[in-house]
Amino acid sequence: MTADVHHQEPSPETYEEKAREPWAGWDQVVRVAGVVIAIVAALVTGFLEIILSTLRAGDVVSVWRGDPIGSGGGPLLWLSVVLAVVLNYAISWFAVTTTRRRWSLAPPWALWTLLMLFAAGVRTSEGDYLLGGENWVALVTILAGSLTYAVYSYRLILKRRLP
16 A cells, blocks of 8 residues: 655645734834934934034044043034935935825924024033034024025925935
């Protein structure tokens, strides 16, 4: 007596059971996470740009000795302006690409701009402004950073499709 073993092919129903649909709520989770990450990134980069707006050419050496940023001599460096343009463009792209919604550009833009305006209008305990009117790099950083968000938003309007 021989055992006649037949190999059964799985039925189409078995394939469908194995290949389950992904959870429908992931889309909402990704959107919320994208906006939250963009907001946190706008805050972190905003603080970094405020700190680096007083960076001078002499700080390259003096910071290594433990002196604060802005204590060295020489002209102001444009590093915060470059960072504002590059990082704000990256945050804009990330927010819109992750969420697939144009409105997601607004929260990081608004928060970054409010942070910069707050820093320009608040005095320290010594009476100094965080971003003083004599610091032209800080003023250009505010202008260039906010314009970067505006230009990205305008390009989205003109394209009529998401990146």
